Amino acid sequence: MPLKYVRPNILALSPYSTARDEFKGGDISVFIDANESPFHTGFNRYPDPRHRQLKQRIGELKGVDPSTVFIGGAGSDEAIDLIYRIFCEPGIDNVLAMSPTYGVYSVAAAINNVEYREVAPGPDFAFPVDEILKAVDSHTKVIWVCSPNNPTGLAVPPEDILRLAENFDGIVAVDEAYIDFSPYPSALPLIASHPNIIVLQTFSKAWGLANLRVGMAFADPHIAAIFANVKYPYNLNGPTQREIMRQLDRDISAQVEMVKTERARVAESLDRLPCVERVYHSDANFLLVKVADADGLYDFLVGRGVLVRNRTRVPHCSGMLRITIGTRSENDRMLKAVAEYCNADIATSGTDSLTLSPRRAEVRRRTSETDIEIVLDLDGDPSASVIDTGLKFFDHMLSQLPHHGGFALDIICRGDLQVDEHHSMEDVAIALGDAIRTALGDKRGIERYGFVLPMDESRAMVLIDLGGRIDFKWDVTLNREYVGDTPTEMYSHFFQSLASALRANLHISATGENCHHIIEGIFKATARALKMAIRRDPFHYTLPSSKGII
Ligand SMILES: *Cc1c(COP(=O)(O)O)cnc(C)c1O
Numbered sequence: 001m002p003l004k005y006v007r008p009n010i011l012a013l014s015p016y017s018t019a020r021d022e023f024k025g026g027d028i029s030v031f032i033d034a035n036e037s038p039f040h041t042g043f044n045r046y047p048d049p050r051h052r053q054l055k056q057r058i059g060e061l062k063g064v065d066p067s068t069v070f071i072g073g074a075g076s077d078e079a080i081d082l083i084y085r086i087f088c089e090p091g092i093d094n095v096l097a098m099s100p101t102y103g104v105y106s107v108a109a110a111i112n113n114v115e116y117r118e119v120a121p122g123p124d125f126a127f128p129v130d131e132i133l134k135a136v137d138s139h140t141k142v143i144w145v146c147s148p149n150n151p152t153g154l155a156v157p158p159e160d161i162l163r164l165a166e167n168f169d170g171i172v173a174v175d176e177a178y179i180d181f182s183p184y185p186s187a188l189p190l191i192a193s194h195p196n197i198i199v200l201q202t203f204s205k206a207w208g209l210a211n212l213r214v215g216m217a218f219a220d221p222h223i224a225a226i227f228a229n230v231k232y233p234y235n236l237n238g239p240t241q242r243e244i245m246r247q248l249d250r251d252i253s254a255q256v257e258m259v260k261t262e263r264a265r266v267a268e269s270l271d272r273l274p275c276v277e278r279v280y281h282s283d284a285n286f287l288l289v290k291v292a293d294a295d296g297l298y299d300f301l302v303g304r305g306v307l308v309r310n311r312t313r314v315p316h317c318s319g320m321l322r323i324t325i326g327t328r329s330e331n332d333r334m335l336k337a338v339a340e341y342c343n344a345d346i347a348t349s350g351t352d353s354l355t356l357s358p359r360r361a362e363v364r365r366r367t368s369e370t371d372i373e374i375v376l377d378l379d380g381d382p383s384a385s386v387i388d389t390g391l392k393f394f395d396h397m398l399s400q401l402p403h404h405g406g407f408a409l410d411i412i413c414r415g416d417l418q419v420d421e422h423h424s425m426e427d428v429a430i431a432l433g434d435a436i437r438t439a440l441g442d443k444r445g446i447e448r449y450g451f452v453l454p455m456d457e458s459r460a461m462v463l464i465d466l467g468g469r470i471d472f473k474w475d476v477t478l479n480r481e482y483v484g485d486t487p488t489e490m491y492s493h494f495f496q497s498l499a500s501a502l503r504a505n506l507h508i509s510a511t512g513e514n515c516h517h518i519i520e521g522i523f524k525a526t527a528r529a530l531k532m533a534i535r536r537d538p539f540h541y542t543l544p545s546s547k548g549i550i
Helices: 052-062 076-087 104-111 129-135 158-167 221-230 238-247 253-271 294-303 328-341 392-398 400-405 422-440 490-502 515-534
Strands: 069-075 094-098 115-119 140-146 171-175 197-202 215-218 276-279 286-291 320-324 360-366 370-377 386-388 408-415 449-451 459-465 471-476 505-511
Touching (some): 069 221, 076 140, 076 171, 076 197, 094 104, 094 129, 115 129, 129 158, 140 158, 215 221, 253 286, 294 320, 370 422, 392 400, 392 422, 408 422, 422 490, 422 515, 449 515, 459 515, 471 490, 490 515
Parallel strands (some): 094 140, 471 505
Antiparallel strands (some): 069 215, 276 286, 370 408, 449 459
């Protein structure tokens, strides 16, 4: 029974019970139990403190019972802290970990006044199972196993985890932040037979949701219940719970495969460079690289606008940099800069697409009425887009652009909607036109023209030419004054402003019965036309010299 490892005061705890915890079923429509405001703001109600829906969904995804799931609202860092608070008596108990490993374990130990004992790694950073078991004493409560390990990248084989769990009378905490990139399966199924194992995972890495700060712990149901008692009552806010639910429908496998393919390519390319002494084997989404002069290379890369993690002052990591695998073009920028530092030409795997430069833009437009931030990556992942202008219908329309245009687009607009939607919509158009124009740069090799055929039950036709001449034609009749929360007259202004800022020739005509569908058709058709016009023709684009040099 793993409860024997829990501190007595935690075991005896009678947890804070929220208003919503005490309510058990019934058909309630008047909620006057939690001292909330009755006025709708979108956020006036407390979120579910028990994360029931999310645990259910995560349980399905991972093939485990929801009663074994804990969800943390400050990433898995919250679970790390809770492990100290639940199992370790301050000033008395100790924990063990291999060095080097994730820095939060030792910081959280210090915060909780728990002694943190480090064990040196085996050859090539192998996990030192025997040495760790030898270092256990009567006050050792937790053994940390980071697999794959940060910053070394090496995963710990499941046999080693089992040996620890079977030979250590305490908690084996397995941090699987990078498990999606590992060749080994997760330790999750081991919990049933070895209830002293706790597995940590996160949405911050393979799922691409670091900004949301959500992590998970999986444990024996008795332990998971203790986690729920000790956490802050509302540790996960409502919008985050909803967003994670939405994001869990994504399939991340293609992105994970891309990272793994790039990891192999980047490792091989780095390995060939004279100033690179060693590229360590990695089961994660980063590479640990030993170089002749870590500080020198680090500074040089900063000067080239490329930031990596300098680990040279970490024990056992002298001379080493940790480099995260980015997109293909980001990796190429890094490789090119490292090659430049080594005074070496770098031969690449030889596809023409290697020579394609990134097409990104960040635009901030602030006026007295609005504050707009746009991040655009014409070659980015559309599903990662975030659009929030405060106008629901307009957001819905704008989100058609990345979705049908095949690019990544974030638009955040804080405007004075109380006064008028006019400014927000027009300023977004101007900032968006600027962003597309900036991202296109010299426009070398793009198709330039785009057109689409009629679509949907309304007919929308959009012609675009990105040649640089500004022209705008609008042949659309909208017979309602408002659609959703936006005035229809603003849509011609929107597209006109977009055409001017983008310096494009844009002709739009549309007919149909329903204003909503006409406007939506125009946005979709514009996105499709843009998609064609911004597409790069790799043959057209290839530089005159095609020596295979990046
Ligand atoms: C990034 C990372 C985490 C994660 O963090 P979050 O707090 O969930 O963002 C946990 N463990 C390791 C080893 C990591 O590298």
